[in-house]
Amino acid sequence: MCSPGMHLSALFYSRSTLFMVFAVAVLLARADSFVHVDFHRHGNDWSYGGEHGPTHWHAVFPTCGGENQSPIHIETHKVFVNHKLTAFEMEGYDQIQNLNMSLKNNGHTVQVDLLGVQPRLRGGGLSRDYQAAQFHFHWGATDDRGSEHALDNKHYPMEMHIVHHSSHYSGLSDAMDKAEGLKVLGFFFEIGEENEQFEKIISHFKEIAHKDDHVEIEAIPLRSLLPSDLSTYYRYQGSLTTPPCYESVIWTVFQETIQISKRQLDIFRHEVKQNLPTEPDIDLTDDFRPIQPLNSRNIYTSNINGRIQQEPVSRPQNSAKVLTVSISYMISLLMFALIRLCNEWGYEPGIGPSTWHTDYPQCGGSSQSPISVDTAAAVLDSNLTTFTFNGYNNINNVRMSMKNNGHTVQIDLTGKLMTISGGGVKDTYRTKQFHFHWGSEDRRGSEHDINDKHFPMEMHVVHYNSKYNTFDEAVNQTNGLHVLAFLFEVGEVNHHFDEIIHHFYQIAHKADHVDLTTFPLAELFPEDLKVYYRYHGSLTTPPCSESVIWTIFKETIKISEDQLMKFRHNVHRNYANETDRDISNDFRPTQPLNHRFVYASDPSAIYKPISASRVNKPLSIFVLGISVLIFFNCRF
Structure with a gap:
């Protein structure tokens, strides 16, 4: 995902520019010492290719070389079901009152900033509320690539990230470097029918054709952009997928995809450019970071539907099947006997604690x-x-x-x-x-x-x-x-x-x-x-x-x-x-x-x-006394 608050890039840019102008002024004051000032990497610039591409980000942004980076490859047969990952409560996701949307091209992606009354997110195994601040997209030049995350070795042509910040903080810039400061919802796209809701955004792309272009668009209910089934999702702890790559993100990647037409996807690929209007046009595409190592992290899913078993290797069926099962059973018995013969112990049936005293007499001591x-x-x-x-x-x-x-x-x-x-x-x-x-x-x-x-x-x-x-x-x-x-x-x-x-x-x-x-x-x-x-x-x-x-x-x-x-x-x-x-x-x-x-x-x-009965006994006596008083008042 893009660094939250890409709208902050202008702030970083302006600060860097002021610093550079000041430096140039000082150097010009000493005419004999000025040689060259490289403005190309203002604000520690980065990109998706060349010498400033993802493989070089860590040199300027050390966190990009961390152990908990994003995106990752989700192998569904290896995920763990976590029943604490309940349904989300999406407050304001279906409303547009007092919500403004600003669409912009920041040179790295198409981003929609959410201004005014921001939608809020709670539930879903989260311990706090999160406010939606912006959403943006990552897409590829061809249909077999574009998404940042991969699901069972499959990349999708596009991925959308809705970026939230913890309500404990005032905004993205305040939360982005804090533990669990950010919450991002990730959605995959597949090619299908025309998507009327996204057309309301895509129709404005000619107005943001070049870097730094922006336009106010009519607000759209955020929920209308999402798939209908949000019950099955994947959860892991990770990072921003662009510099500075802070490892502060709780990631939720949904299983159900969003449908978009081939025509609409091609508009992403060819209508928006990564350059300024005064420069030669270069399509803004392939704006995704490669998969990062999972390392010691776990991936969880909200229900059993998210855990897809690998297809077993097909084997020809024949009349020897029963014999094979019998042989396997005999081998299992033999292995069990060998385990006992070697005085193996464990916590599993057959070699568990109740059997230890057989081979280790002291285990039956007093x-x-x-x-x-x-x-x-x-x-x-x-x-x-x-x-x-x-x-x-x-x-x-x-x-x-x-x-x-x-x-x-x-x-x-x-x-x-x-x-x-x-x-x-x-x-x-x-x-x-x-x-x-x-x-x-x-x-x-x-x-x-x-x-x-x-x-x-x-x-x-x-x-x-x-x-x-x-x-x-x-x-x-x-x-x-x-x-x-x-x-x-x-x-x-x-x-x-x-x-x-x-x-x-x-x-x-x-x-x-x-x-x-x-x-x-x-x-x-x-x-x-x-x-x-x-x-x-x-x-x-x-x-x-x-x-x-x-x-x-x-x-x-x-x-x-x-x-x-x-x-x-x-x-x-x-x-x-x-x-x-x-x-x-x-x-x-x-x-x-x-x-x-x-x-x-x-x-x-x-x-x-303290037992529950001891706590409730005085209360029971009190309730009984009140009941007696009410009874006698009613009778007399």
Whole structure:
């Protein structure tokens, strides 16, 4: 899409021009020093071809080389259905009262600015309202190209972008460099019948034949330009598709296309020029940016109709079909037997937590983890003092290596040691690794729960007792391990996890690994580390050794829904040459507390959860009392 506020280009141009005039005046004052001033690239000019084309934009506009650029290729069989992407509420889209439309040729596209009372957009999974400021077009010289986005390897002859800014900001220029400051609706065009509504715009193209031409046109209801079905769309986080390429755009690309005739499309291709009236005419066409890498981003769709499965490879049918199925079934049984023979474990049926004790007897022990923390039954322990974290803010000589082990995402820590001490534990413990457990939905995922409430994710930072030389030596010793557990809740984007999440595409499959740029581990933690729960338990995965001191912090870590979705869908439990199966629901169910106690470091951690019945009881008594009074007043 074009930079919102292309109408701002005149402002940038005028500022640059004033600066250049001032510079020339100064240089002319020193007649012997003036040689040449290049006016060609005023305002950091850019184009769609040549030395100022898309492949060179990043040299002048560094953000154009970012990781979250637009447009992208939407492969519908890889998108994820997100039921939070509900229908849009389009306020003012069907009205023209107090709305003015200004049509212009800015040398890059045809743009219609919306002035006066701007239409508003809400819903559609958005957390705020957005105001429509302008719409513009991208088209190609031939019918097989022109759109910026592609859908299943198909480019369309034209694409329209309706650009909105968050109502938190005064306009496009204020919002364009803010996170989620812009919202753009993208629509593909296909050649079909004449489009009467667009003819009301196209009929004015002779009046904007050259760059900087503009004309006021009769306002048109914005909804009349759109397809009838807006229920199926695609959503991703991206950027402006023209310089300065700010990564501030929530993109919505609709599946249903807009029909336009061949004649109308040819008017776009040949009636408007990219040059000024005094220059040789050059058709304004092929004004689209090439597809950009998706990198670690996900694409979501509003409903199952947006997820189109790839056509299976056709194979000849024959009488051996039943035999083939039988052989496949036998192979599956054989593979299952081999898995069990190799003592493989997982979270899936057949090798899940309920079977672990068969191959790993300690998993059936009496001091197993995780547990459910009953805050009302927790015992206050004044010995549970604050922790001393040594090296947790250090990045020098520390290596972070992230891997997909088929069960979780794990970051191994090597190099200069990080240690913890205090917290009611007499020994010092060395940091070994940290990993995550998450669910396929927000109501589950954590291993521990608080008062029967599960959280969408839990992080474990694993330490081993410094009395032992290695983790393997400590794992079977009493108090050999100490694990810090952090629960997650859905909130704002947590950029401290960016370095981890942005590399998920490099560990998409089992056994994949990648080195991270080291960051301070303490940055991942919540602020309050003084209030926590303590109990003695086990590893939550085989071999389930009962050697773990557990510390569960009360304050949660906040992470966005989009970041959680990347955990759920960007890493898989299978090898690269196998069918993809998401790592999700990688948590063990809670285990009996049995003879153990849970201790708390602070009185604020000991409380009785408020139930709905307790809240409603006084209200029920009040309503009953009012009812009795009304009854007696009516009777007497």
